[in-house]
Amino acid sequence: xxxxxxxxxxxxxxxxxxxxxxxxxxxxxxxxxxxxxxxxxxxxxxxxxxxxxxxxxxxxxxxxxxxxxxxxxxxxxxxxxxxxxxxxxxxxxxxxxxxxxxxxxxxxxxxxxxxxxxxxxxxxxxxxxxxxxxxxxxxxxxxxxxxxxxxxxxxxxxxxxxxxxxxxxxxxxxxxxxxxxxxxxxxxxxxxxxxxxxxxxxx
Ligand code: OGA
Ligand code: NI
Numbered sequence: 001x002x003x004x005x006x007x008x009x010x011x012x013x014x015x016x017x018x019x020x021x022x023x024x025x026x027x028x029x030x031x032x033x034x035x036x037x038x039x040x041x042x043x044x045x046x047x048x049x050x051x052x053x054x055x056x057x058x059x060x061x062x063x064x065x066x067x068x069x070x071x072x073x074x075x076x077x078x079x080x081x082x083x084x085x086x087x088x089x090x091x092x093x094x095x096x097x098x099x100x101x102x103x104x105x106x107x108x109x110x111x112x113x114x115x116x117x118x119x120x121x122x123x124x125x126x127x128x129x130x131x132x133x134x135x136x137x138x139x140x141x142x143x144x145x146x147x148x149x150x151x152x153x154x155x156x157x158x159x160x161x162x163x164x165x166x167x168x169x170x171x172x173x174x175x176x177x178x179x180x181x182x183x184x185x186x187x188x189x190x191x192x193x194x195x196x197x198x199x200x201x202x203x
């Protein structure tokens with residue numbers, strides 16, 4: 001971040017290293033829950049090309065007319081979110097939006113599209129959004145675990161029965177390119193990406 005921001009840069013660096021470590025531990029647990037080799041997902045995410053994002057939501061005079069972040073699923077693998085004490089995150093479950101109350105001692109962790117593909121659809125990425133209010137600005141800090149750019153996302157054999165693959169192989173770099181240049185993440189990002197890959201094949 002340059003010399004003027006070297007302290008801030010160092011904090012970000014340390015935060016990301018801690019999050020990377022935490023996310024690999026969570027990956028081990030997710031692997032165990034699916035009955036696969038404990039090291040499998042840890043190894044898969046070893047040289048991860050993860051992303052950190054700082055969100056700032058200013059107050060809005062008419063908060064019911066807008067959203068801080070529209071409904072979407074994170075295209076990444078696993079999100080570890082730290083929100084301040086203002087509140088605004090909502091998750092869509094059973095046809096309803098539910099607010100996720102901030103808790104200063106806890107992170108919010110959710111699955112993203114890439115891990116849904118990697119687990120052959122067994123783990124689902126979840127639809128969420130952020131609302132704003134007319135009083136207080138809100139800040140959140142998100143760490144998005146993502147595979148190494150060139151790593152091929154393919155589910156372990158144990159999770160594929162009768163050759164039934166939900167998504168085809170892809171690399172994180174191509175999926176990232178798709179979400180940055182061609183498509184704004186929503187609930188159907190992976191399906192739209194599959195169609196885009198098919199079209200690319202034909203060129
Ligand atoms: C995101 C996101 C929610 C929040 O950055 O992808 O969903 O509460 N953020 O800021
Ligand atoms: Ni999100």
